[in-house]
Amino acid sequence: MKTHFIAIGGSAMHNLAIALKDKGYQVTGSDDAIFEPSRSRLEKKGILPQEMGWFPEKITADIDAVILGMHAHQDNPELARAKELGLKIYSYPEFLYEQSKNKTRVVIAGSHGKTTITSMILHVLNFHQKEVDFMVGAQLEGFDCMVKLTQDNDFMVLEGDEYLSSPIDLRSKFLLYQPNIALMSGIAWDHINVFKTFDDYIEQFRRFVASITPGGVLVYNEEDAEVVKVVEAAENYFRKIPYKTPEYEISNGKVYLKTEMGDVPLSVFGAHNLLNMEGARHICQTLGIMDEDFYEAIMSFKGASKRLEKVEREDKGILYKDFAHAPSKVKATVKAFQEQFKKEKKYGFLELHTYSSLNPVFLEQYDHAMDGLDEAVVFYSEDALKIKRMDPISPELIKEKFKNDTLRVFTNAEDLHAYWETLDKTDGVFLMMSSGNFGGLDLTK
Known part of the structure; x- marks a missing residue:
């Protein structure tokens, strides 16, 4: 071909x-x-x-x-x-469907967590040498490519994105996959440049649920009120499997999952990651992976790229980077960081980088997102605003929208980098949240 x-x-x-x-x-x-x-x-x-x-x-x-x-x-x-x-002109998701239309399609959707959940599922399947086709939105340890397509595999695991399919196909990507098995992790308004109202955004998830094949399966987060509303309003027939945050404890800086088989030590932390893990466990069950086998594999899961990913620094300082480019993701990541590092001084840096995050209307969603950090920094580039043809934003407006008067706000990379150089990276723990690179900041030095 x-x-x-x-x-x-x-x-x-x-x-x-x-x-x-x-x-x-x-x-x-x-x-x-x-x-x-x-x-x-x-x-x-x-x-x-x-x-x-x-x-x-x-x-x-x-x-x-x-x-x-x-x-x-x-x-x-x-x-x-x-x-x-x-x-014949295909969008990216349309071609993936064409490649998988004779397979059982497993689609992981949600405003947040979908990359991590997909990564967890693939890690477990790979650990137990279960071959599947897949598409995931991050580079994974043990995988050469983010996409795998074969003639022979029976299943395809797809990360389902709600963003547009192509310049000439304005449908959400995940509406083209027609899942046999689906997961919905959460709904929090995103992509304001495309979905102008929250209801317009939610409508994409209603359509996603409606696209599940008759007699299919939906695993869903019962702790998310918007997800529950969408699931309860669905009129098509499918099996519903709810999930919630499992019991866990933190001991000596290590997270342990409380299970019927005993305490399972994990390599990741954060309640949102454990919630994602529970969703992944239910999906793996539908694919024939027993709980015992799931727990055996998930112990070695270290996270998806740029999702609370630990950065190895030359000075051995403790620093994590996270993609966290939407308010719900920032709040969940900061909360996880606070819970994991209760005694250490905590620094949190957030770069406002996307169209949505730089929109004054959408900034309301960031209220209290950086609370609980000892030092909280927000960076955005005035040049980026000009390139995107957006109105200027004042540091005072950022503090007002975040409802945090103690925020340090930087609007050019040189000032941010100068502040960074004043910090002792071995005194405290650092959380760097951005889908960009903080104006070229080297996080390893």
Whole structure:
């Protein structure tokens, strides 16, 4: 099969391209800019475009599938050529469904926790050498690629994102998967640039539940009121399996899960991670993994990339980084950090980086998000606001929306870096929350 990727360099897109190359497909692609690690990984597989840019002449009549990434624009010249030739154009999730339509599809959805839950499931299955196809949104220990596609595997585990599918397909990605087995971890308003109201956002999850195949299974977080409302209002037939935070204790800095089989030591911490773990356990049960086998495997799970991920520093200071780019994620991460490090001085840094997090209306969602930290810092770039064509935001407004008068607020990277240099990284514990990089801050030094 001959495939061409328009915007091949994206985090998701380049992994799919590699998976198809590994499957034996003929793969080509284009992009106007490709950064690391995508560049090196594509080059290693021999599918890195020779030059950057869009080249309509690459689009030929013998291409079986054109896969369109979100990074491309509607007026992309390669897209126009593909339409002119009448080629089949797929969004990323649409093509994944095409690859898995004859398999049992397991889809993990939710505003938060979906990457971690998917990662936990794959870790357990890999530990017990259970082969499945998959797509996950983070690089995992023990896995070469974030996407795996085969002819033979019976199951496909998919991280279900509610964001748009492509520039010409404005449906939420997870609406294209038609799950046989699904999980919903939580609902908290996100992607305000696309979903202008909370109800519009919730509607995507209503449609997701409605897309579960007849007689399917939904594992859901019964501690989330919005999830419960959506599940109770569903009119289609499926089996409902609720889950909640399991019992646990922290002893000498180590988290132990309380189970019928005794205390299970874990390598991760935070109530939200244990809640995610319980959801993963129920999904694994539906895939034939007994609880005893689940606990045996989950003890060695160290977390998904950038989800409370410990950073090895040269000075041996204790520092964790987390993707936490939405208010609910920030609150859960800060709470976990406080619980784990009760006696240490706690520093928390948050970079407001996304369109939503820089929107004054959406900032209301961050109220008290940084409370309980000994030193709380919020950073956002005034230049980023200009690039996104957004109105300026004052540090006073940030403090007001966070309901925290003691916040330190930085609006340019140089000032933030200067403050960082004044801190003794071996005195206290540090939590760095961003989907960016704090203006190029090196967290290892």
